[in-house]
Amino acid sequence: MNISTNYSNTNQSYKHLSEADRGEIEAYLSVELKPAEIARRLGRNRSTITREINRGSVKQVKQVNRQKVYYQHYYTDATHNRYRLAREASYYLKLDWVSDDFLREFTEVMRVKLRIHSVDTFVHTYRLKHVDAVVPSTKYYNEKRIQQKLDYLSPIEYRRR
16 A cells, blocks of 8 residues: 655645745835735745745844834845845756766667666766766756756656666
8 A cells, every 4th residue: 555645635836936026025015014914915825925024134224213223124126136146056057067978978878778777876877987077966957957958858768667
């Protein structure tokens, strides 16, 4: 008997907040709406909105009655720039850095009818032989990014039975 560890019977899809979503968050915060109400209006989970507000808030200071008062303010531009830079620096988006020799050998090995390597074992053995070469490391990277780059491989040739 096979028991699933996923106890939910609904498909969940995740999408990143857009710059427009972040702008709406800033506007709603300026009229002092609570994160739960912002989440309801945007159709997002409350924790998503709360995390976004915490990530994008910057400590500010203003003077009230000759006293310094500190407060948090959410800035859309700063938050979206931070998000964009993190995405650009993401390891998953750096397939162009992968060695051309690796891609060529990978293609050859994956096209062989009786393969001796899965994607992971090929990457591991290639890395051992070519210590200085830039080689992908994670399963997500291997299956998604390499398949996009080498789209001429059919799924049957690509996957090991």
